[in-house]
Amino acid sequence: MSSVLVVAGAVFANGKLLIAQRAYPPELAGLWELPGGKVESGETHSDALVRELCEELNVDVSVGEPLSEVVRPREGLELVAIRARIVSGEPRPVEHRALRWVDADDLIALDDAGSVVPNDRAWIPELVADLRVEPR
Numbered sequence: 001m002s003s004v005l006v007v008a009g010a011v012f013a014n015g016k017l018l019i020a021q022r023a024y025p026p027e028l029a030g031l032w033e034l035p036g037g038k039v040e041s042g043e044t045h046s047d048a049l050v051r052e053l054c055e056e057l058n059v060d061v062s063v064g065e066p067l068s069e070v071v072r073p074r075e076g077l078e079l080v081a082i083r084a085r086i087v088s089g090e091p092r093p094v095e096h097r098a099l100r101w102v103d104a105d106d107l108i109a110l111d112d113a114g115s116v117v118p119n120d121r122a123w124i125p126e127l128v129a130d131l132r133v134e135p136r
């Protein structure tokens with residue numbers, strides 16, 4: 001059975017994390033996620049993240065270290081989050097409803113409000129820890 005691998009970008013700048021509000025499917029629309037998408041055949045995780053963030057945000061990124069938590073919501077689906085920084089461009093919500101830069105408290109509040117994509121909740125402690133040490 002072929003499995004689907006999704007890479008999501010934890011893009012940090014100026015002490016904040018970039019999150020994106022899904023526009024589809026209906027059950028996820030309105031919830032916030034890390035922008036990204038499926039790794040295509042022949043791509044590395046890094047290649048896929050660079051391509052997805054170019055398509056979805058219209059930015060070029062440099063790719064850093066993955067978060068340690070790999071999310072496996074079901075058989076055949078694996079989600080990896082990778083830290084990234086913008087090298088050029090100003091992010092625009094090409095495929096999302098909106099974009100937002102959040103600090104640790106904002107992210108915790110969104111999670112408490114049930115506004116984070118369920119699969120991404122496992123990444124929140126690590127993202128919050130990063131945000132607490134991220135230079136402003």
Ligand SMILES: Nc1nc2c([nH]c(=O)n2[C@H]2C[C@H](O)[C@@H](COP(=O)(O)OP(=O)(O)OP(=O)(O)O)O2)c(=O)[nH]1
Binds near residue numbers: 008033034035038117
């Ligand atoms: N991009 C992204 N997808 C996520 C996250 N968490 C999560 O469960 N997903 C799921 C939703 C989708 O089922 C799948 C990725 O789909 P997608 O729609 O973002 O990716 P894509 O552009 O490659 O897909 P497609 O529209 O071509 O089908 O992973 C996340 O943080 N970011």
